[in-house]
Amino acid sequence: METREYIDELLEWTQQPIENEELPDAADPVDEDESSPKGGTVVMEKVTCGDxxxxxxxxxxxxxxxxxxxxxxxxxxxxxxxxDNR
Incomplete structure (x- = not known):
């Protein structure tokens, strides 16, 4: 039973909202994504392309x-x- 409890706690922890302080400075939070099995926070962000x-x-x-x-x-x-922004 300990293994199952650990897995449940781990899943709960990974699905917690991301705190603004954890995000890059350029990221602008717009929403928490409760529909994703990953959980998390949706942001709008400007990026470099790498070229x-x-x-x-x-x-x-x-x-x-x-x-x-x-x-x-x-x-x-x-x-x-x-x-995808569509």
Whole structure:
């Protein structure tokens, strides 16, 4: 029974809302995603594209804002996932 209790507690912890202080400075929280099995917080965020020749990489305007879901993985690591804006 201890294993089941541990799993239940872990699942509950990973589905807690993400605190604003945990998010990147550029992330603007818009909603908690209760429909996702991952739980988490939906944010709008401007990002760099990774193309070294793009102006966003050289102090230029970043792309976006795009919608991301921030959530905790089972190991407690905070991660994000792009959400299609459609």
């Amino acid at each position: 070294e020749t793009c102006k966003c990489m050289k102090k230029g305007e970043k792309h976006g804002p795009y919608k991301y879901l921030y959530y905790r993985k089972a190991d407690g690591t905070l991660t994000s996932e792009y959400i």
